[in-house]
Amino acid sequence: MNHLPLSKKEIKEMLKTIGVESVEDLFKSIPEKIKLKHELKIPGPLSEPELINYFENLASKNKSTEFLSFLGAGAYPHLIPYIVDYLSQRGEFLTPYTPYQPELSQGTLQITFEFQTLICQLTGMDVSNASLYDGSTAMVEAALMAWRIKNKPKILLSRTIHPEYREVAKTYFKNLNIELIEINYNQNGETDLNELKEKIDDKVAGIIIQSPNFFGIIEKIENISEIAHSFGAIMIVTIPEFLSLAILKPPGDCGVDIVAGEGQSFGLPLSFGGPYLGILACKSEFVRQMPGRIVGETQDMEGERGYVLTLSTREQHIRRERATSNICTNQAWCAIRATIYLSVMGKKGLREVAWQNIQKANYAKKELSKIDGINIKFNNYFFNEFVVEFEKDPEWINEELKKNGIIGGLCLKRYYPELENCMLLCITEIHKKNDIDKLAENLKNILVN
Amino acid sequence: MYPKDFYYTKDHEWIQVKGDTGVVGVTDFAQSHLGDIVYIELPKIGTKVKYRQILGTIESVKAVADIYSPVSGEVVEVNEELSNTPELINQDPHGKGWIAKIKIADDSELQNLMTASEYEKFIEGQK
Amino acid sequence: MIKKEPLIFELSSEDKRAFQLPHLDVPAEKDILDKSIMREEIKGFPQLSENEIIRHFTRLSQMNYCVDIGLYPLGSCTMKYSPKINEKIALIPDFLNSHPYFPEELIQGNLEILKITEELLCEITGMDAFTLFPSAGAHGELTGMMIIRAYHDSKEERRKKVLIPDSAHGTNPASAHFSGYEIEEIPSNERGTVDVKKLKERINEDVAALMITNPNTLGVFEDEISEISEVLHSKGALLYMDGANLNALMGITRPREMGVDVIHLNLHKTFSTPHGGGGPGSGPVGVRDKLIDFLPIPRIEKKEGKYFLDYNRPKSIGRIRAFYGNFLVVIKALAYILSMGPEGLKRVSQIAVLNSNYIRKSLEKFYYLPYKSPTLHECVFSDKWQNEFGIKTLDIAKRLMDYGFHPPTIYFPLIVSGALMIEPTETESKQELDEFIQAMRKIAQEAKENPELLKSAPHKTPVRRLDEVRAARNLILKWSK
Structure with missing residues (x-):
């Protein structure tokens, strides 16, 4: 109880001021029959050293740091410059809340304004919000925007979208009578345009694709945008690997109306899946259908520039059940980290990181393709992930790799039964040439046996 | 304050009848309660509305209000100027701040509405 | 106090950098991707040195009020201390x-x-x-x-x-x-x-x-x-x-x-x-x-x-x-x-309720309390008594900043007109609570004697009262050159 700063004497004085005998008297409005008769059965209190010990013991039951891993699939290992931690750990960033009072929150507000600008620069969109929970829920919110804008009942969803994102969409849409229609992929591992053309009609509010898609492949966004717009549908792209935008053509130049994505790659550690950073950006004509906080520039009464939360009438605290979303608290601190990360990397650095991802993944692909028993599944442009097909069971291969300190890729069978011998591998700038060679060497040995 | 030749609703809209058309806006009482108007969602021309159906919405920084149609009819004109200068509603609610013109389908509905003096009494009770 | 800080984009200039990547250790290949799917450089993206970045964000941090600085009595938000x-x-x-x-x-x-x-x-x-x-x-x-x-x-x-x-x-x-x-x-x-x-x-x-x-x-x-x-x-x-x-x-x-x-x-x-x-x-x-x-x-x-x-x-x-x-x-x-244990958690709730009731009792002669029912961890006042002098809840909130406190939640719950919703939490000392109470009492007095002081508040913050109407009418949602 190191942070309960009242002394016994002070408590007495306060009780006297209030005019009651004891603290218990303050709870008289709670009926006796529902009062708890026993002490909570929870452990503690633990002192600081005991607490550290407790968690270090739990951490040691993970073996996260001992292995060389090639997992990506929506959660990407990247370098994090030290000053991202240093700055973001400041109490002034960690311990305020939503900037309801702008005069005391210019730090958070200006950084959020900078974040919105960075996201617009990366995506080529006109407007970004201040963040959403994660990539999956950001994609759902984008779909809900399209649904409201067009007032039509169908959403088309490519099967090359992250399987978990698609599951989240199913959960949300079930109760809203939105019909989800999945579009399969072709032999090149990209959304099948023929199937898309067959399934689209004038009841479709929006089309969602992912790029780079779940197989790592860069989708032909422009062609899909054209199809979407010819049927009056909103074109949405979801991007779990936002780093790719440092090098790929921005969605804004490809006819995209709404971009939803995951910003974890920008300075957020893997953290077993969260907290991450949901990103949502769109064309300016749709801004009033956007969910979440948005920061705008204004002036104070002396004409000085300042920042405030704006367009609040979209939000639940004003519009209640007619709000654009139920979201309130979002991932502000993660957006601060992303802003610091992007500032540190800068224009050239970010492109270099992306370039190294492409080079290293390409090197890995080449090395693996030389191995007997490995086939590169899709022959297409990719960013930092690609699918390999084995002649043997990939789950068995992963078990073998693990014996040598390697965690292989994600086995795709669980999500795509037809890809039962396939594995999704991710290579980023954190992998050294040696790491990739070690993977190739091990796979060679395993597959020979 | 409240023009004698207008009719008024309990939701604080006014309508001025000119031939078979009515000019619709919100009252000075409504604008002063909402505060600075920052945005208005105008109806589309050609929209058919019924009496008391939502015609549009009007927003201040911290509040949203629906505008209800005082009569049934068809929207024949909207005040496009409000898209860029919604503050006209604050500055001149009964004049330049008009919102839409509606071709009145059934002028007997006007009997549901209040006269200026009735409305003044009505808002007195709301204060 | 830091009053102004340019946007990161305005501090940027060509060729500066803050991070050196390890050298690419695989053979670099050209033309891995087709030009048609690639972009040019990201226009306007920041380029700064490491120390400039440290200053920029540190300065911005100093424009934030936070729990580590003082009482942050936002009702229904439970702004308690976060143990380090x-x-x-x-x-x-x-x-x-x-x-x-x-x-x-x-x-x-x-x-x-x-x-x-x-x-x-x-x-x-x-x-x-x-x-x-x-x-x-x-x-x-x-x-x-x-x-x-x-x-x-x-x-x-x-x-x-x-x-x-x-x-x-x-x-x-x-x-x-x-x-x-x-x-x-x-x-x-x-x-x-x-x-x-x-x-x-x-x-x-x-x-x-x-x-x-x-x-x-x-x-x-x-x-x-x-x-x-x-x-x-x-x-x-x-x-x-x-x-x-x-x-x-x-x-x-x-x-x-x-x-x-x-x-x-x-x-x-x-x-x-x-x-x-x-x-x-x-x-x-x-x-x-x-x-x-x-x-x-x-x-x-x-x-x-x-x-x-x-x-x-x-x-x-x-x-x-x-x-x-x-x-x-x-x-x-x-x-x-x-770290709290069973006894600690119970104590948390007891003290949270004690603190709130102490504030309620200490302010009820100065601010109108619309509901008289006993309250637990938070209490809700309104601006009814101050309205008489042309003062609204917003003015009270802004003036509170000049006394070094974050305002309570305002205009919520909606069933109270001009609500001031105060939740002190259990992690405040009596001294901090007393200073807050004193500030609130002074503001009640100022409302009577010098209402202009409240209407033009805050006076001591990095920026003065910001124009939210302007922000909503003339949307500027990102920086542009």
Whole structure:
């Protein structure tokens, strides 16, 4: 109880001021029959050293740091410059809340304004919000925007979208009578345009694709945008690997109306899946259908520039059940980290990181393709992930790799039964040439046996 | 304050009848309660509305209000100027701040509405 | 005090950099990608040196008020101190570097943390099971309402309506709406609690649930909660509790004893995880037995001494976000619970309620208290007495900044005109509370004697009162050259 700063004497004085005998008297409005008769059965209190010990013991039951891993699939290992931690750990960033009072929150507000600008620069969109929970829920919110804008009942969803994102969409849409229609992929591992053309009609509010898609492949966004717009549908792209935008053509130049994505790659550690950073950006004509906080520039009464939360009438605290979303608290601190990360990397650095991802993944692909028993599944442009097909069971291969300190890729069978011998591998700038060679060497040995 | 030749609703809209058309806006009482108007969602021309159906919405920084149609009819004109200068509603609610013109389908509905003096009494009770 | 800081883009100039990547150690190839799918450089993107970046963000940090600086009495937000050791614990590399798709035997520690936290939250609330995946309170509400819907659907009951008191958080009706429900508002009575008579009139077989906040947004305990629960259950409807205000109740009473079926908590409120300027939060959802099957996937289970993720839950509402929620936030909350222990948590609630009542008593002669019912962890005043001098709640809030305090929540709950909703939390010293009380009393006096001082406040902040109307009329949502 190191942070309960009242002394016994002070408590007495306060009780006297209030005019009651004891603290218990303050709870008289709670009926006796529902009062708890026993002490909570929870452990503690633990002192600081005991607490550290407790968690270090739990951490040691993970073996996260001992292995060389090639997992990506929506959660990407990247370098994090030290000053991202240093700055973001400041109490002034960690311990305020939503900037309801702008005069005391210019730090958070200006950084959020900078974040919105960075996201617009990366995506080529006109407007970004201040963040959403994660990539999956950001994609759902984008779909809900399209649904409201067009007032039509169908959403088309490519099967090359992250399987978990698609599951989240199913959960949300079930109760809203939105019909989800999945579009399969072709032999090149990209959304099948023929199937898309067959399934689209004038009841479709929006089309969602992912790029780079779940197989790592860069989708032909422009062609899909054209199809979407010819049927009056909103074109949405979801991007779990936002780093790719440092090098790929921005969605804004490809006819995209709404971009939803995951910003974890920008300075957020893997953290077993969260907290991450949901990103949502769109064309300016749709801004009033956007969910979440948005920061705008204004002036104070002396004409000085300042920042405030704006367009609040979209939000639940004003519009209640007619709000654009139920979201309130979002991932502000993660957006601060992303802003610091992007500032540190800068224009050239970010492109270099992306370039190294492409080079290293390409090197890995080449090395693996030389191995007997490995086939590169899709022959297409990719960013930092690609699918390999084995002649043997990939789950068995992963078990073998693990014996040598390697965690292989994600086995795709669980999500795509037809890809039962396939594995999704991710290579980023954190992998050294040696790491990739070690993977190739091990796979060679395993597959020979 | 409240023009004698207008009719008024309990939701604080006014309508001025000119031939078979009515000019619709919100009252000075409504604008002063909402505060600075920052945005208005105008109806589309050609929209058919019924009496008391939502015609549009009007927003201040911290509040949203629906505008209800005082009569049934068809929207024949909207005040496009409000898209860029919604503050006209604050500055001149009964004049330049008009919102839409509606071709009145059934002028007997006007009997549901209040006269200026009735409305003044009505808002007195709301204060 | 830092008054002005240019935008990062305005500080930028060509060729500066703040980070050196390791040299590319694989043979570089040209033309890996086709030019047609690549972009030019990112126009306007920042280029600064490391020390410039440190200064920029440090200066901006100094324009923020925060709990580490002083009292932050936002009602219903529970702005308590966030213990620093919990931050350090969440930075342990074996937590930070674990990938969500690591094989289960390499994430046993993570799964154990989730399981233990679920169990402790069950004990604290009396619920039978918890999911820790919702990312914030509103996400928890949505999850909870989806569970309720799945429950009724499983009995082939198509209930359409959710009842919500007029004093509720705006997220409640929004969450119910996005779960496919129509909303019906239940008025509060003169005591500020749910009008049970009206509830009985409105309840029927079409009602899926009532969403209640207890203590409610006035800080008043819904003392007829047992009867409310019975009324609902008698018609097959469920009782949902918004647990935003659980900080008043730990170790004293529990949602279970109140007859609650579903509850969401806010780990960033009650359990001290830092608010982060608006997230990341965490909004765990707890349910009673009959609803366990509907919880989102995956569930954390244990078999033969090993934890595993169970996806085989046919009745589940499905997945509510990718992966397993805001895991690092859960770690901090668990560390908080363990460091407090049972006695500590009870003490937290007792002192939170003591502090709030001390403020209430000390200010009730200076500010109008619209509801006289006893209150727990927060109290709600209004600007009624100050209106007489042309002073509104907003002016009081802005003037409070000049005295070095963050204002309370203002203009909420909506059932109080010009509301000032004060929640001090348990982590404030008497000295801090007394200074706040003094400031509020002085402001009441200034309202009478020098109202202009309040209307033009704040005077001492990095910027003066900001023009929100201008921001909304003339939208500037990003920097451009």
